[in-house]
Amino acid sequence: MEFNSMFKNNAEESTGLLFIRTYNKWHGKIKSALSDLGITHPQFIVLCTLNYLSQFEKHITQAKISSESEIDVMTVSQILRTLERNGLVIRKQSPLDSRANSIEMVSQGLEVISKAVPIVESIDLEFFGTLGSELAQFKDSLRKIANVTSVRTKD
Template identity: 45%
Template sequence: MTKDNKFLTQFQNDAESIGFIFMKTYSSWHTNIKKCLKKQLITHPQFIVLASLAYLSQYPDEITQVILSNKTNIDVMTISQILENLEKKDYIKRSCSIKDSRAKSIQLTQKGLDKANETVPLVEQIDKEFFAALKDEKQKFMEMLSTLLKNHDEEIA
């Protein structure tokens, strides 16, 4: 590489880049999650949607793709594809919305609830082990992540 091809970064090494460290940390955590869920024959995005649907199903309100999209921060088109795959596995069923004829109402099947109840504790255990290194700082870390998410969501809106 010649001097004209200088890499334009403000950092002396990658350990100084918060984005790079965040990405590596996320990647490490995500790899653990994916390995676990692969054994359960479900992808991480499918798990997120299934777990969110199980959570939302505890309440009487109708659940639509838009509601799932807002809950998970996954775009509506991607939610639609994930739901299609979950429906093929008989984890969910879709029907016409009572409130909006253009929307689909999403219901969890018993098989879907069973899969959620089987996988959620596994993922929660991975989270517990992965974030245990934070010790007493875990709550502060959660608050910091929530702050970042809130600020980012406001930028998008």
């Protein structure tokens, strides 16, 4: 039976394959570094998003974290439950909406994220720095792809 692919003679031309290989290499480095701090990559994203949003807002909801990180609400909820159990965040009833919780980072969470961010950023610099002067164009391309994808999923 014939392999029904436009890339059957050269898999290296498959954008999806190249993307997932690149992602897996980058993610492996991130995952390994974060495991030393006792958090997963999704937990890092939620903590980092919470820390980022805390610069601008006092009461941050799970829905806001979900929207900013583009992680679905139920997954964010599960991650927050784990982070709360591990003593990195607390959830309180939001004074702005009685149906929502306000998520707050506690000192242990701030300690973890303050160690994790420089580590992840240094991995990003090393990994994507191989692009040199093409890095800005690469980021623009990623934004373009992400925006097209976001528009399509809202329809």
